[in-house]
Amino acid sequence: MTGAELLIRCLEAEGVDTIFGYPGGAIMPVYDALLDSPIRHFLCRHEQGCGFAAQGVARSTGRVGVCMATSGPGATNLVTPLADAFVDSVPLVAITGQVPRPLIGTDAFQEADLLGITLPVVKMSWLVQDADEIPQIVRDGFRIARESRPGPVLIDFPKDVGLATTHCKPLPSAPVIRPPAPSSAVLAHACALLEKAERPVVYAGGGVALGGATQELRAFVERGGLPVVHTLKGLGGVPADYDGLLGMLGMHGLRAANLAVQESDLLICVGARFDDRATGKLDAFAPHAAVIHLDVDPAELGKLRRPTVGVAGDIRPALDALTSPRNIEPWRGHLRELKAAHAWRPPSGHDHVDAPSLLRRLSARADRRTVFACDVGQHQMWVAQHVAFDDPTRHLTSGGLGSMGFGLPAAIGACIANPGTPVVCVTGDGSLMMNVQELQTLRRYDLPVRIILFDNTALGMVRQWQELFFENRESEVDLSDNPDFAEVARAFGISAMSIDRADQVDHAVDRLLSSPGPVLVHARIPRGDNVWPLVPPLAANDRMLDGAVS
Amino acid sequence: MTMMHTITVVLDAQAATIQRLLGVVRRRGFELMRLDVSRTCSDGLFQARLRVRGSRRAETLIRQIANIVEVQQVALIQAASIRAA
Numbered sequence: 001m002t003g004a005e006l007l008i009r010c011l012e013a014e015g016v017d018t019i020f021g022y023p024g025g026a027i028m029p030v031y032d033a034l035l036d037s038p039i040r041h042f043l044c045r046h047e048q049g050c051g052f053a054a055q056g057v058a059r060s061t062g063r064v065g066v067c068m069a070t071s072g073p074g075a076t077n078l079v080t081p082l083a084d085a086f087v088d089s090v091p092l093v094a095i096t097g098q099v100p101r102p103l104i105g106t107d108a109f110q111e112a113d114l115l116g117i118t119l120p121v122v123k124m125s126w127l128v129q130d131a132d133e134i135p136q137i138v139r140d141g142f143r144i145a146r147e148s149r150p151g152p153v154l155i156d157f158p159k160d161v162g163l164a165t166t167h168c169k170p171l172p173s174a175p176v177i178r179p180p181a182p183s184s185a186v187l188a189h190a191c192a193l194l195e196k197a198e199r200p201v202v203y204a205g206g207g208v209a210l211g212g213a214t215q216e217l218r219a220f221v222e223r224g225g226l227p228v229v230h231t232l233k234g235l236g237g238v239p240a241d242y243d244g245l246l247g248m249l250g251m252h253g254l255r256a257a258n259l260a261v262q263e264s265d266l267l268i269c270v271g272a273r274f275d276d277r278a279t280g281k282l283d284a285f286a287p288h289a290a291v292i293h294l295d296v297d298p299a300e301l302g303k304l305r306r307p308t309v310g311v312a313g314d315i316r317p318a319l320d321a322l323t324s325p326r327n328i329e330p331w332r333g334h335l336r337e338l339k340a341a342h343a344w345r346p347p348s349g350h351d352h353v354d355a356p357s358l359l360r361r362l363s364a365r366a367d368r369r370t371v372f373a374c375d376v377g378q379h380q381m382w383v384a385q386h387v388a389f390d391d392p393t394r395h396l397t398s399g400g401l402g403s404m405g406f407g408l409p410a411a412i413g414a415c416i417a418n419p420g421t422p423v424v425c426v427t428g429d430g431s432l433m434m435n436v437q438e439l440q441t442l443r444r445y446d447l448p449v450r451i452i453l454f455d456n457t458a459l460g461m462v463r464q465w466q467e468l469f470f471e472n473r474e475s476e477v478d479l480s481d482n483p484d485f486a487e488v489a490r491a492f493g494i495s496a497m498s499i500d501r502a503d504q505v506d507h508a509v510d511r512l513l514s515s516p517g518p519v520l521v522h523a524r525i526p527r528g529d530n531v532w533p534l535v536p537p538l539a540a541n542d543r544m545l546d547g548a549v550s
Numbered sequence: 551m552t553m554m555h556t557i558t559v560v561l562d563a564q565a566a567t568i569q570r571l572l573g574v575v576r577r578r579g580f581e582l583m584r585l586d587v588s589r590t591c592s593d594g595l596f597q598a599r600l601r602v603r604g605s606r607r608a609e610t611l612i613r614q615i616a617n618i619v620e621v622q623q624v625a626l627i628q629a630a631s632i633r634a635a
């Protein structure tokens with residue numbers, strides 16, 4: 001067997017059935033071996049698309065996503081998806097071709113030091129030195145990618161290792177070991193705080209789903225009738241119809257969510273990391289609250305906010321062990337009023353397409369299992385604010401890195417990994433163009449991804465900031481020379497329609513949801529529409545601006 | 551307040567181990583003041599001793615170092631505040 005064949009056998013032993021990749025010189029032995037494997041390979045049209053598609057698999061299923069590229073430029077094109085997976089703790093295995101071992105370090109054709117380039121954005125990485133190392137590296141790679149706090153790993157694979165002969169056999173996949181349970185002394189301390197809390201709020205992040213603790217979180221909050229706010233990545237942790245749910249917190253969070261946190265006397269942070277987009281000015285975040293911080297990664301405890309009680313380890317048994325406050329009825333009543341007072345109201349008196357209204361319509365009409373994959377910008381925040389999620393794996397969003405171009409390939413990965421589940425990609429006129437070539441991937445594999453493109457002829461989020469914080473001096477945010485996106489889609493063989501009036505929304509949503517194949521709805525929206533509320537940079541979270549109500 | 555910290559680390563000696571360690575120190579906001587590393591061939595380990603300077607919490611840095619896959623052991627053995635001259 002060759003090293004390349006062994007690599008493929010090892011991937012099969014890990015249960016891999018899908019790879020997103022792009023071939024080239026140094027990875028050719030692996031592509032040859034792939035021909036004799038049941039693993040399905042999907043050719044995206046850019047390696048960045050491969051990386052985000054693999055993330056789409058991982059984020060929507062919890063399984064390890066796999067992407068592959070050739071050496072040099074192919075491999076460097078994976079850097080953004082790796083960095084994105086690293087900050088969002090997405091389990092990913094990236095396999096990159098490398099020049100033959102004797103040529104490493106000689107500035108050979110298509111040589112790039114991928115191991116060096118990616119060091120700060122992977123959990124672990126290997127440059128394979130010998131074909132006999134392959135089984136152990138692959139096994140360790142998959143284990144490390146998924147265990148504890150998940151993340152990406154890189155396997156850099158020299159061409160001559162792929163061609164070498166080996167007698168090694170694949171190893172069985174490493175058993176999944178849960179992280180250690182937190183100590184009971186620490187949990188007792190946390191329970192003592194909980195029992196005397198009068199104004200508790202649960203601040204739930206992406207770690208809930210990553211830790212497989214969605215059910216445990218729900219049971220915990222329901223036991224105590226606890227109010228909940230979500231981070232961007234936490235959305236869906238508790239179902240959208242949970243009475244105590246206040247919505248997303250932070251810069252573009254809902255007013256009631258931010259006010260609840262600011263007024264709280266106990267913050268129970270579950271799998272979140274006090275990110276600046278969530279906390280606003282850190283010193284002024286939840287200023288009266290004691291903090292219980294649950295995280296599988298001990299390095300998160302006290303990194304930004306010192307917890308009163310830091311609970312390191314598996315959040316599942318931790319959530320099961322937490323007790324409830326005695327009486328928080330007055331607090332719940334107050335929050336119910338806050339939530340009602342600041343509930344979203346549809347704008348009236350105009351006939352253009354209002355993105356939030358369209359998304360609400362879409363959310364109400366879509367199957368509750370629908371996966372939404374978003375791009376980055378205003379439209380991403382509107383999805384977070386207005387689409388109801390009953391499960392975090394239904395909302396794929398580039399949270400920590402905020403990578404434009406994420407949406408379409410992530411939707412492709414989700415669509416392939418979840419046959420029969422509807423997948424919607426919500427994108428913007430700027431973001432779509434970052435990976436527009438993946439429209440061809442939709443066509444090639446006839447994937448029924450439904451794309452809703454909000455076209456405000458601008459890099460809207462940046463334009464909004466220039467308007468608010470740079471005296472409306474617009475610098476390089478104008479996209480009024482956009483192509484006709486419906487024509488672009490049709491050129492790829494994808495059916496499309498354009499709308500620009502409110503009375504077309506219902507029909508467009510129906511068309512989007514009922515289309516048997518890929519479809520793009522191009523919605524022209526006013527250039528000046530902004531995302532509200534907004535906490536200005538470096539301000540406390542109770543200093544929300546709201547252009548929609550003032 | 552800026553502090554000086556002395557840290558000892560035992561790591562598996564792999565290709566990029568020391569780069570990974572130094573990358574974490576720099577990226578997490580600490581400045582390297584002194585580094586001693588030796589490698590024992592018999593057990594394939596690096597023994598490293600670092601002096602680093604920074605104003606962030608050293609406990610957090612220690613945990614971040616502990617998260618490096620190759621790290622076997624890490625300890626904060628000394629901390630001292632730096633007086634303004």
Ligand SMILES: Cc1ncc(C[n+]2csc(CCOP(=O)(O)OP(=O)(O)O)c2C)c(N)n1
Nearest residue numbers: 377378379402404428429430431459460461
């Ligand atoms: C790769 C990348 N480059 C630049 C940015 C900075 N950025 C954030 S939002 C945004 C505008 C996005 O425009 P569009 O996709 O049209 O979305 P809109 O805000 O208009 O809804 C930009 C340029 C980014 N997040 N990612």
Ligand SMILES: [Mg+2]
Nearest residue numbers: 428429458460
């Ligand atoms: Mg736009």
